[in-house]
Amino acid sequence: RKEVEQDPGPFNVPEGATVAFNCTYSNSASQSFFWYRQDCRKEPKLLMSVYSSGNEDGRFTAQLNRASQYISLLIRDSKLSDSATYLCVADTGGFKTIFGAGTRLFVKA
Amino acid sequence: DAMVIQNPRYQVTQFGKPVTLSCSQTLNHNVMYWYQQKSSQAPKLLFHYYDKDFNNEADTPDNFQSRRPNTSFCFLDIRSPGLGDAAMYLCATSEQGENEQYFGPGTRLTVT
Numbered sequence A: 001r002k003e004v005e006q007d008p009g010p011f012n013v014p015e016g017a018t019v020a021f022n023c024t025y026s027n028s029a030s031q032s033f034f035w036y037r038q039d040c041r042k043e044p045k046l047l048m049s050v051y052s053s054g055n056e057d058g059r060f061t062a063q064l065n066r067a068s069q070y071i072s073l074l075i076r077d078s079k080l081s082d083s084a085t086y087l088c089v090a091d092t093g094g095f096k097t098i099f100g101a102g103t104r105l106f107v108k109a
Numbered sequence B: 001d002a003m004v005i006q007n008p009r010y011q012v013t014q015f016g017k018p019v020t021l022s023c024s025q026t027l028n029h030n031v032m033y034w035y036q037q038k039s040s041q042a043p044k045l046l047f048h049y050y051d052k053d054f055n056n057e058a059d060t061p062d063n064f065q066s067r068r069p070n071t072s073f074c075f076l077d078i079r080s081p082g083l084g085d086a087a088m089y090l091c092a093t094s095e096q097g098e099n100e101q102y103f104g105p106g107t108r109l110t111v112t
Helices: none
Strands: A004-006 A011-014 A019-025 A032-038 A044-050 A055-057 A060-065 A070-075 A084-091 A097-099 A103-108 B004-007 B010-013 B019-025 B031-037 B044-050 B053-056 B064-067 B073-078 B087-094 B107-111
Touching: A004 A084, A011 A019, A019 A084, A019 A103, A032 A060, A032 A070, A044 A055, A044 A060, A044 A070, A070 A084, A097 B044, B004 B087, B010 B019, B019 B031, B019 B087, B019 B107, B031 B073, B044 B064, B073 B087
Parallel strands: A011 A103, B010 B107
Antiparallel strands: A004 A019, A019 A070, A032 A044, A032 A084, A055 A060, A060 A070, A084 A097, A084 A103, B004 B019, B019 B073, B031 B044, B031 B087, B044 B053, B064 B073, B087 B107
């Protein structure tokens, strides 16, 4: 079993749609969680950190459920520019960072 | 602008011929990481440096080595590249106590 698992997609959605990505992690010792965005053939960039209470940044909302070892990312009002791969990340501390393989999103006009 | 720089962006090497990839940073972060990312796969952590302390992941092959001569530079040495080592190699930095990692643009390695 992979330590961080994501639905690879792709998710094909029209502009303006709401789309949700899920991620599960296997190591209960994981302490910090993140969503990164990676454009095709580019480096990952931090989208947002994920807090236990949930957090929102504009059109993006991230939630963490420690009991179920589950992380989610919700994108509202999708834009063409949101097309990318979204990587779920779990950090167990000690600088050990585990990336998921990513979920691909295509937003269509 | 402060940033993470990787050179070269594209590297072609022959099977078994040693190759070195370079990473430099102007962020003055004390942690530097090397990841390997193959197509449609997750970035896989190979090792990291916390200042001069080297930390190798348990499943990183011995074929991969790293050097960090100073805060700004970190090198990835592949002693005898195999065809399976063809991948994107990503360097990242972070500051202790801060979670965000800043990635360089990567070096795409081809092994012929």
